Amino acid sequence: MKSLTELLFPVTRSFDSLRKEGHCGPLSPQPAPKPSITVASQPANLAFAWPPSVKQNPNLPTLPALMTTENASSIPSKRATPALQMGPRKKASTSDPLISHGRHFGRTVFALCNFPSLLTNGILRLEQMEDAPLEDFSTDERREHRVFEHLLDSYPGLLERLQNGSEEELIHVGELIGKGAAGARGDDTKTLKSAVLDWISPKGAAIQPPLHRNSKIDRGFNHELTGSLLCPAGLDWKDPETRESLRSGEMSVCGDQWPIFLYTNYTYDADDPWCGLLRNRLLVSAYKHVFTSPSSVDKEPKATRSGNARLHGMNAVTIASIAYIATQVRFALSSSSVFSRTDTSTDSETFYHSLLDLLEDPEESKEVDELLTWWNRQVFPTSSAAKRPISANSALAKIRLRRLAVKQAADLNSS
Structure with a gap:
């Protein structure tokens, strides 16, 4: 039986190969026996950057958890699959909506994130959660999964794209989102370096x-x-x-x-x-x-x-x-x-x-x-989120007080 630590990475193994070996169910709605998965207390590679080095399958090449310009040159050129090498037709464009989405997502949901890992771990975890509830996972994994679900909710059609696409497509999507998040972080770092002097x-x-x-x-x-x-x-x-x-x-x-x-x-x-x-x-x-x-x-x-x-x-x-x-x-x-x-x-x-x-x-x-x-x-002073105190004598205040009194009376009668 494989543990979650062995399953989550390396990402160079395709989902097809994982299914053939019996480690995870199909990502498309086809009948297949449910896998038996043991949830590990320590995940192999959490997506939240910058993740530490972890032990991987000795038969497969070592892959840094976070792709940076510093470590890119150290990655072996030969891999089981070219999934992490974007081909010419997969060239990222600054106009790609995923990049724009990544810019805002990084600023408002989670900034320091390895998005290819987030997507890979999230898809596999969805399969594992058929047999193990989210509560059985570690604290870091639960937070990571909440970020993953937030990403799916904020971009309609993303889950279907990930489930129906290849491993190369999944990594490509993650890199586009990550490019946006890193770009926004870099832009903000640059402009705030000067602006902060005016404010202090x-x-x-x-x-x-x-x-x-x-x-x-x-x-x-x-x-x-x-x-x-x-x-x-x-x-x-x-x-x-x-x-x-x-x-x-x-x-x-x-x-x-x-x-x-x-x-x-x-x-x-x-x-x-x-x-x-x-x-x-x-x-x-x-x-x-x-x-x-x-x-x-x-x-x-x-x-x-x-x-x-x-x-x-x-x-x-x-x-x-x-x-x-x-x-x-x-x-x-x-x-x-x-x-x-x-x-x-x-x-x-x-x-x-x-x-x-x-x-x-x-x-x-x-x-x-x-x-x-x-x-x-x-x-956002004009937004409904900027809640303001309700006037004590207003109709709204009286309506809420009456509703509260009715609820308290009902609770008292039922006890």
């Missing part, structure tokens, strides 16, 4: 010493202003010993040590860490810059035809989009020049995941709902 400059004064727009070497803990914003909440940047430890690297900062700029007025309450979290004007400025247009930063956003939110029919803030913007701003303030997994000084991947861990926690739903309401008022 003291009113009526210039940053001293000056910070260059096209170079980040003097940012991070190397500069008084950016260092004070990146200082982990709970530490005192004004303390010379703390400041020197951060600058020298003696005190390392992990991604889950959140910087003070995430908080309102850069104020952290150790007794109530939720107070003011992710309600900073700097974050709002960056959010508007990316989603509603750079010109909307200093004024109420309008429904411009060029804004990314408008282009994709977005009228409400998402949890992942807040985490994405926070990650981008944190990187813009840092001295790092390349958004990379190997950059341990920024640890962007851990930072992004740690925010999602909090915001997706059901136990924090009350605080998260209040946070989203606050954000929608800042970015």
